[in-house]
Amino acid sequence: MLIDTHCHLYFDSFDEDRQQVLARMAEACVGAAVVVGIDPGSWEQARELAASHERLWYSVGLHPTSELPADFLAAEALGPYLEGDNAAIAIGECGIDLHWDTNTLEAQQPVFRSQLELARERELPVIIHTRSANAETLELLQSVPGTRGILHCFNGSPELLAWALEQPQWYISFAGNVSFRKATELHEAARVIPAERLLVETDAPFIAPQAKRGQRNEPAYVRHTFEALATLRDEPIEELEEILLANARRIFGVDF
Numbered sequence: 437m438l439i440d441t442h443c444h445l446y447f448d449s450f451d452e453d454r455q456q457v458l459a460r461m462a463e464a465c466v467g468a469a470v471v472v473g474i475d476p477g478s479w480e481q482a483r484e485l486a487a488s489h490e491r492l493w494y495s496v497g498l499h500p501t502s503e504l505p506a507d508f509l510a511a512e513a514l515g516p517y518l519e520g521d522n523a524a525i526a527i528g529e530c531g532i533d534l535h536w537d538t539n540t541l542e543a544q545q546p547v548f549r550s551q552l553e554l555a556r557e558r559e560l561p562v563i564i565h566t567r568s569a570n571a572e573t574l575e576l577l578q579s580v581p582g583t584r585g586i587l588h589c590f591n592g593s594p595e596l597l598a599w600a601l602e603q604p605q606w607y608i609s610f611a612g613n614v615s616f617r618k619a620t621e622l623h624e625a626a627r628v629i630p631a632e633r634l635l636v637e638t639d640a641p642f643i644a645p646q647a648k649r650g651q652r653n654e655p656a657y658v659r660h661t662f663e664a665l666a667t668l669r670d671e672p673i674e675e676l677e678e679i680l681l682a683n684a685r686r687i688f689g690v691d692f
């Protein structure tokens with residue numbers, strides 16, 4: 437059984453066939469998916485999805501390209517989602533994005549820091565988004581020691597990887613781009629990371645793996661990404677699948 441550790445099933449591109457998407461996920465033996473919220477609207481949608489499907493869990497975070505209130509306080513904004521029976525299991529995705537110029541670095545930094553501090557305080561994993569901002573992301577991660585979490589859609593950064601592997605409780609999650617034929621840097625990273633630190637995800641509806649390239653991505657396709665990873669590492673599928681399941685259970689504290 438695989439876990440899709442990161443997807444956005446609330447996107448309206450799933451409105452027509454969400455039930456079929458969930459059925460295909462079960463058929464592909466993808467036992468659960470974590471629906472990642474990125475802004476107040478999607479936190480609500482993710483919570484509702486998790487409440488109504490037993491195979492879905494969710495996380496809440498303010499994405500660096502979302503609208504960032506100047507006075508954002510993670511404890512206030514996200515706190516309500518961390519209580520009760522249908523609580524979020526992680527903070528994120530959050531981080532630094534300097535690819536899009538929606539928000540300045542100065543606006544992004546305190547929002548990210550506040551979420552790192554909340555995650556540490558609540559002992560929850562934090563899901564990190566970073567784009568064109570490896571050094572800036574690393575600086576923030578280092579400035580809030582004692583966190584645990586996931587580098588989502590790992591981009592191959594040697595600096596971030598070295599830092600994450602030095603920490604006892606950080607994981608590297610590969611998305612569909614690791615299966616792209618020309619992604620040689622990612623291939624190399626995928627070969628050398630200890631299996632006990634690996635996760636797989638789709639980031640659906642984005643970044644469909646090579647076999648489905650150009651299509652809408654969905655949780656069932658995490659199996660293609662996983663198989664690409666197993667081939668790159670030259671490891672038996674069943675053993676690696678078991679290790680990745682144990683990793684997902686450990687980082688999210690959920691008995692998927």
Ligand SMILES: [Zn+2]
Binds near residue numbers: 444529
């Ligand atoms: Zn995402």
